[in-house]
Amino acid sequence: MAKQERAVRTRETLIRCAAETFDREGFTVASLTTISTQAGVSNGALHFHFASKAALADAVEDVALLRLRAVTGKASPDGSSHLQHLVDVTHGLTRELLGDTVLRAGFKLSGDPARPCRTDLRGYWQGWVEQVVARAVAEGELHPEAAPEGAVTAVVGATVGFEVLGAQDASWLEPRTVTRFLELLLPSLAAQELRKEIRAEGTGQ
Incomplete structure (x- = not known):
């Protein structure tokens, strides 16, 4: 043993x-x-x-995927909207990317053109965002003029951009950076009645 x-x-x-x-x-x-x-x-x-x-x-990618699944698998608080859950998990991902070298390396490896893409962490993240946005649409949480595809593009593009830029400057992964981005995005994304309820800084979940 x-x-x-x-x-x-x-x-x-x-x-x-x-x-x-x-x-x-x-x-x-x-x-x-x-x-x-x-x-x-x-x-x-x-x-x-x-x-x-x-x-x-x-092997690094495999472990990183398990850790990414742990981030996206966290349950939202009772009564929380899907959009708030998206905000919370986005903060959770960038927070883990900032502190977890294995997760950060897994993202880097999955986007490295020098090797075949075996475990597409960025693709997994995109798929998760698409699912949450679809649930938000079903519950009427999106602004009538907000396109679901545009919401996915904005969130995935920004977070992957933060991940890449954070490799050289950790401030791109800090909570204040993510909060500022979400403060710009949410007014055009969330339905009118939800705007005051969603906390761009996250709920700490």
Whole structure:
């Protein structure tokens, strides 16, 4: 059992160190030697768990997807609108991107043209936003002149843009940046009766 636990810990350490390296250097430049050294294991131990750099990148993406699902899977507070839930989860995603290197690296890897897209985190996020906006439309939460496709484009485009820009300047992922964006978006998106109820800064959920 101790040997199995040690193997699990080694694998988790390798994924974390790989994420840090991919986030810092990108997939193409990152080397397995750098990753194994950072993890404190030999190259042989690394290859025991992962056959190649591509396999290690796939593992980072897989863990990142689990963490993204955890962000989008949080239930909205009772009585909360779908639009408020969208606001809250958008804040949750950018907050996690700011603090979670594995999630941030997973997004970066899924958009890296140097490797095949295996786990499309950005596509998963877009799909989730589309579902929530569709629920908002069904409940009459959108402004009559707001196009659902435009709402999805604005939210997904902005958050992915924050993710990319945040790699160089963390302020793009800070709550105040997201709040300012939502303060501009919500008046044209939300139905009149909802505008005063939705908190652009999120509810803290």
